[in-house]
Amino acid sequence: MSKPPGSPLFLERRSYRFRRMMDAVRLLPLLVLAFWMVPLLWPVQDAPVGAAVPMSHALRYVFGVWLAGIVLCFLLWRRTARQIAQEAQD
Structure with missing residues (x-):
């Protein structure tokens, strides 16, 4: 079962x-939780x-991690x- 000759080998960059x-969005809560456990x-x-x-x-560390998690999530x-908006326009 080989690929058709015109199919791309790699995914599009976007x-x-x-x-x-x-x-990264899915991993962020686990990463923040791990940093919360450091103390x-x-x-x-x-x-x-x-x-x-x-x-x-x-x-300060706990609230700093909390604030950094919120900023990264945003x-x-x-x-x-x-x-998502760009893909909807295409």
Whole structure:
């Protein structure tokens, strides 16, 4: 079963990029969740003096990851919405 001689060997660039972007949209919540789990690996108050991470740093990190996730989600949404609109026009 060979391909017909006129069929392209690779996908179009636009559809390939769109599929990879949709993969990124699907992977983003898992990636943000993984970054949220990082503070669980940090030393706790029972650790030797000076080794523990202050709660203020942990909270800044958690909310920073949360904010970065929202911004990335918005940017990916805008880009995919633009590509969907372009495909609808074609």
